[in-house]
Amino acid sequence: MPDANIPFALPFIGDEEKEAALRALGSGWLTTGKEAAAFESEFAAFLGSPPAAPVRAFAVNSATSGLHLSLEACGAGPGDTVLLPSFTFASDAEVVRYLGADPVFIDIGPGTFHLDLGALEAALDRLSRGLPAYPGGPAGRPAAVIPVHYGGLPCGMGPVLELARHYGARVVEDAAHSFPSLLPDGNFAGTLGDAGVFSFYATKTITTGEGGMVVTRDPEIAARVKVMRLHGIDRDVWNRYTDRGASWYYEVVEPGYKYNLPDILAAIGRAQLKRAWELLAMRRAIAARYDEAFRDSPRVIIPPTGAADARHLYPVRLRGGSPAIGRDAFIERLKEKGIGVSVHFIPLHIMPYYQKRYGLAPEQFPESLRAFRELISLPIWPGMTDSQVERVIGAVGSIGA
Numbered sequence: 532m533p534d535a536n537i538p539f540a541l542p543f544i545g546d547e548e549k550e551a552a553l554r555a556l557g558s559g560w561l562t563t564g565k566e567a568a569a570f571e572s573e574f575a576a577f578l579g580s581p582p583a584a585p586v587r588a589f590a591v592n593s594a595t596s597g598l599h600l601s602l603e604a605c606g607a608g609p610g611d612t613v614l615l616p617s618f619t620f621a622s623d624a625e626v627v628r629y630l631g632a633d634p635v636f637i638d639i640g641p642g643t644f645h646l647d648l649g650a651l652e653a654a655l656d657r658l659s660r661g662l663p664a665y666p667g668g669p670a671g672r673p674a675a676v677i678p679v680h681y682g683g684l685p686c687g688m689g690p691v692l693e694l695a696r697h698y699g700a701r702v703v704e705d706a707a708h709s710f711p712s713l714l715p716d717g718n719f720a721g722t723l724g725d726a727g728v729f730s731f732y733a734t735k736t737i738t739t740g741e742g743g744m745v746v747t748r749d750p751e752i753a754a755r756v757k758v759m760r761l762h763g764i765d766r767d768v769w770n771r772y773t774d775r776g777a778s779w780y781y782e783v784v785e786p787g788y789k790y791n792l793p794d795i796l797a798a799i800g801r802a803q804l805k806r807a808w809e810l811l812a813m814r815r816a817i818a819a820r821y822d823e824a825f826r827d828s829p830r831v832i833i834p835p836t837g838a839a840d841a842r843h844l845y846p847v848r849l850r851g852g853s854p855a856i857g858r859d860a861f862i863e864r865l866k867e868k869g870i871g872v873s874v875h876f877i878p879l880h881i882m883p884y885y886q887k888r889y890g891l892a893p894e895q896f897p898e899s900l901r902a903f904r905e906l907i908s909l910p911i912w913p914g915m916t917d918s919q920v921e922r923v924i925g926a927v928g929s930i931g932a
């Protein structure tokens with residue numbers, strides 16, 4: 532079917548995933564149980580336990596839930612602020628609001644897709660002196676910083692951790708795009724902050740349809756996430772009450788949440804985890820083909836990359852012209868040619884809720900705005916055929932020629 536539409540994203544589901552789902556369905560146990568426990572320990576083992584304390588992993592029903600639990604465990608609450616890029620997905624800011632804290636948006640650095648360190652430091656400094664993060668902006672103790680590993684390219688964590696520690700803020704990594712991102716020092720993105728959160732949403736690098744994982748080396752965060760993930764039920768109390776395994780007894784120690792991952796999905800996740808390197812190799816091969824084709828393109832600029840890039844997205848920037856109009860028209864032309872694309876991200880500071888609540892102007896974070904106006908995410912999913920990749924390259928090349 533050479534002329535069939537090429538979707539923006541398509542999950543890679545093989546016989547192993549189907550068998551895993553059937554195994555869970557036939558087990559008599561559909562909710563969180565043995566499969567979820569196995570998924571957690573296999574995921575933690577994948578990330579390894581280099582010099583520092585071992586990583587512990589907690590399966591949840593989405594990365595959004597995981598971000599909420601992580602920030603809660605870090606103590607963010609009313610009167611606090613949480614610093615995050617405007618150039619990210621809705622989840623990162625909405626969970627801050629769930630907790631009654633205020634998001635402080637930070638621009639991305641020029642030519643990067645990551646937190647601008649100068650702007651981050653300036654905001655932390657003002658907040659720590661009781662001033663609003665920027666004139667007219669929110670004030671309050673900086674409880675946490677959320678670096679986002681945009682597109683799978685890890686945000687440099689050294690300076691972010693240093694700044695956060697200096698100002699007494701915790702660090703929750705949004706690693707929704709970066710499974711797996713193996714850094715040159717042997718650590719994975721998502722394991723360097725106080726907590727890291729991965730997503731298994733349908734379009735992500737490995738998927739369970741919906742799902743996520745919180746990882747942490749901090750025993751207090753681990754204990755809190757574990758309790759709050761399931762109704763605030765303290766299982767250690769439960770274990771102390773009886774020495775005979777299963778028991779009807781439990782104690783609710785906080786009004787927790789219902790964020791557990793069912794075994795049907797965890798079983799699929801275990802099969803996907805086994806293919807993580809294979810899927811990465813397939814995405815890399817597509818990215819290498821795009822890099823080669825577009826390196827000298829007069830129309831698009833290829834994304835910055837690095838050895839640890841998980842290649843979840845392939846965002847190209849349109850060159851020159853009138854970017855806002857050019858970009859939208861470009862997407863329309865690709866759509867006419869049967870090619871599905873997307874835009875990552877529409878900055879949060881121009882979203883009606885945040886714009887109105889915090890009195891934000893679009894130009895306040897110019898790099899985020901410019902990236903939004905110029906970017907197009909091309910299809911990059913494992914299983915794309917060479918001819919599909921060539922069709923995308925041909926279509927991009929033909930527009931505006």
Ligand SMILES: *Cc1c(COP(=O)(O)O)cnc(C)c1O
Pocket residue numbers: 592593594595596619620622623679705707708729730731732741742743
């Ligand atoms: C997808 C995504 C999330 C949310 O993941 P869910 O599992 O759908 O909750 C969070 N942050 C970023 C950057 C994402 O792309």
